[in-house]
Each structure stands twice: as structure tokens, then as C-alpha cells.
Amino acid sequence: MRRIVLDAELRAKLNGATAVVEVADEAGNVVGRYVPDEVLERIMARLLPPLSSEELAAARREMLAHGGVTSAELLAGLDAIKREWESRR
Structure with a gap:
């Protein structure tokens, strides 16, 4: 998995996110989504129950x-x- 190190500005924008956040470039094109750990864990528990x-x-x-x-x-x-x-x- 690749890793992106957040700068202070992006960290501030994502801090406290409790839902999926779209990440867009300067032109407004969606380039990906940020999924907080707690949301990802809930998704994975439903997809792959123990x-x-x-x-x-x-x-x-x-x-x-x-x-x-x-x-x-x-x-x-x-x-x-x-x-x-x-x-x-």
C-alpha cells in the first residue's frame, strides 16, 4: 500500500472526519476518497465477518x-x- 504524508493544511482539513471524504484536484476532478479507520473497520467487518x-x-x-x-x-x-x-x- 502506498503512503501519503499529510502536510499541516491537509491534516487540518481531514481532522475529525467521521465519514468518507472525496479528494479532488484543483479542477474539481475527484482523484480518490479518504476513508477514516473507524469507517473502514465497519465496512470490513460487514464484508469479512470473523x-x-x-x-x-x-x-x-x-x-x-x-x-x-x-x-x-x-x-x-x-x-x-x-x-x-x-x-x-
Whole structure:
């Protein structure tokens, strides 16, 4: 994610914003929107609600039933790939 460092003037304009704010250039063209953290958190909670432990367990069972791997198997596979890549140097 890119980061923009606010100058004092823009910080003053955005300070206390509790809703989405349009950001426009000098000609009035909208170039983006500023979304305060609390608004973004509410949006994300609706889009991606936390999974219950039962949902996580069911997803884990489904992945393993379809050829999934355990964490240990995944890490071992990554180590093997790393060793092979390093041997080609």
C-alpha cells in the first residue's frame, strides 16, 4: 500500500472526519476518497465477518479432504524448494 504524508493544511482539513471524504484536484476532478479507520473497520467487518471456530474447523476438514496439506507438510515443502533454489546459485 502506498503512503501519503499529510502536510499541516491537509491534516487540518481531514481532522475529525467521521465519514468518507472525496479528494479532488484543483479542477474539481475527484482523484480518490479518504476513508477514516473507524469507517473502514465497519465496512470490513460487514464484508469479512470473523469466522467461528466451527467454520474454521469445517474449512480445515474440507481442505484436507481435497488433498490439502498440514502446516508441517507445507513448511517442509517450502524448505525443499528453498534448498533446490539455493543449490542453483
